[in-house]
Amino acid sequence: MARILDGKQIAADIQQEVRERTTAFEASGIHFQLTVVLVGDHPASATYVRNKQRTAEKVGLKNTLIHLPGDVSEDTLLAEIDRLNADTEVDGILVQLPLPSHISEQVVIERIAPEKDVDGFHPMNAGKNFVGLSAVWPCTPAGIMEMFEREQIDVAGKHAVVVGRSNIVGKPMAMMLLAANATVTLCHSRTQDLAALTRTADIVVAAVGQPGLITAAHVKPGAVVVDVGMNRVDGKLMGDVAFEEVAPIAGAITPVPGGVGPLTVAMLMKNTVRLGCARRHLS
Template identity: 55%
Template sequence: MSALLLNGKELAAKKRESMKVVVQNLVESGTTPGLAVILVGENQASQTYVRSKQKSCEQIGIHSELIKLPEDTTEESLLTEIDRLNDDPAIDGILVQLPLPQQISERAVIERIAPQKDVDGFHPINIGKMMTKDKTFLPCTPYGIVEMLKEAEIDISGQHVVVIGRSNIVGKPVGQLLLNENATVTYCHSHTKNLRDITKQADILIVAIGQAKFVKAADVKEGAVVIDVGMNREDGKLCGDVDFEEVKNIASHITPVPGGVGPMTITMLLENTIQSAKDRS
């Protein structure tokens, strides 16, 4: 038995088609959704992500603005730029591409973005609202994962979800969103003892640790749903944190890398930007 593929690329394309219509209606009523992306420095991966985000905006009719700043930009200069965008009525969403050069505090930057324009869903106010199930912008990768599970009609309520990873961007928020959907959630990380004993209990296993092919067939329960958030390069090829070839014979559903979670991340960023524009209109 081979697992069913959870194809994020296909779902993203489907969602974007319906987004086009929503954006068109907003534009016709006098509101053009606007997303500003700030890129500091010359990080190659960041430049690739930013290009992809801009292209996605163009495809569905969102106005996008790219602000490129040099590697030696001061924290004060970046915060001033964010203040300008906070005050710009044509901008509904502000995204500062991470990672940032070491002279700039990530936390200071995230906290400076107005919560109502924080389409990444990282501001402490929005994280707090997510915890209490208030309406807010949800972090894009976790939001995309939940959408994939729902689209595939995978039961979340009552399921044991195991998350490997505890980052503020994926690990922590994805566990919280699935807890909000009535799952029972266990977090694992580098200090977890007897990791395999825990992962083998997972009905839904989410892997976000940044280690190529870390999860093997022996770590996975027969019939589990496996969501691979990893993006690594091995022998020049992209691969995830899960050994796909091994695990696809054990899991009931699995995300490929690339083409799984990645396309959904950008799609939910667009969704948040559209929602922000609706709130303004």
Template identity: 50%
Template sequence: MIIDGNAVSKEIRDKIKIEVEQLRGKFTRAPGLTVILIGDDPASQIYVGRKSKACSEVGIASEIKRLPGDVHENEVINLISDLNKNDNVDGILVQLPLPKHLDENKIIDAISPRKDVDGLHPFNIGNLVLNKASLVPCTAAGIIELIQRTGIEIKGKHSVIIGRSNIVGKPAALMLLHKHSTVTICHSRTKDLKEIAKQADILIAAIGKAKFVTKDMVKNGAIVIDVGINRVDGKLLGDCDFEEIKEIAGAITPVPGGVGPMTVAMLLKNTLSAY
């Protein structure tokens, strides 16, 4: 089974569009998202463009604040402070990665937790740890949604996550734990990674290495979620060897068209929740 992230994302976005229309009828404005884009990283430009387009399609008001790559940290924090006070802005997103001279933690901490639609503020991460309702990291939320769409019961299953980032690995582990999965996180220092991956009922690859996960690392019938986006010789490849693994997996996400569209859908959902 190929898990179609585009189709699931469209279904979610269609529901959000209806909800936004209802809100606009009830109140005087649509939900508003402001994205702060620092520098001219080509990939970031593409991602921000996709987010803006998705907002437009569902009726969410979006604005991009572009800042030069050499911007002073205080200028970024002052901008965030102004947006925190702006009642027309429900969600604030700082596009990552940031130029090296900027302190990512300090900048994320400056965002009001109730407007932190990336779900990365310590307040929201703390709520996630405690299993309290809050804004959650978009990619991790998208991963859980895709797993649930396969029909598998997460409870009691062994989930193995390759990658321990704050954006994907750690929050996905917490969300699976709250759904009563037994969770193992693997990383660059993990010994016997292949053997551990082979035990997974649910395998999530999020390390940024093209075709790192091979067929011999996957148990027959496992659910495989490929978070990787790697450009190799002009092609987009995931962290998994898709063509080989799809023959034995119970379900697998493609790249592109798997997790990527879900990340954007969950951003829209978070913006709506922050309204």
């Protein structure tokens, strides 16, 4: 039976460390601030945002929610972002996705000042990460790398297969694993014989949004399996990995819930402090 990688516990450790940093800075009168922009009333988004705000509170970040109506114009949203970019008290700006279809997500992402882009989605940050310059990485892959480190899972020289090629998870995950000296394969919907490829992997990261896609037949005995999926099936949260059948084969596995999700939120806090320190020239 696989070792269960307890994302909740690791996230709590990260949060504790962030809390210690914010407390130390508070003593010097410095308060980092995360501003979340929520457009409309998408119920899942509202839940995510509440969760982020609660965690920000817990780790000692000032946090502000800007809640705009679902029919807000793109121009009004952009003006709001301009205001936040100019506000010297704001360290991190997060615009909760998805946005209503009349607003271009790409235009919005590119409007956020790269030095306040806690999600690491701005092309300038993506490009710096890509070429190996230090920038903020998207929170989900960053959280997974942090977990590997804390759980002493050495990725150097290992074969990692990433299933899914989103800009938010799959592609940056591949680049982070590569930077850590893993051999990396990127699979996706057009991949032929996925199981044959994932079976060669020492590390499998599943990030496609298909409940139970990764079965026992996809996994080499002893492999590390990371499940990024967050699929609602009959009101129940399910990952991309068929946990019950994969757990007995894998060497280590993240559960859903309680795996990657909490890590993502914890990294958002860590990214905010990192950006705040950089912008305010603190070490």
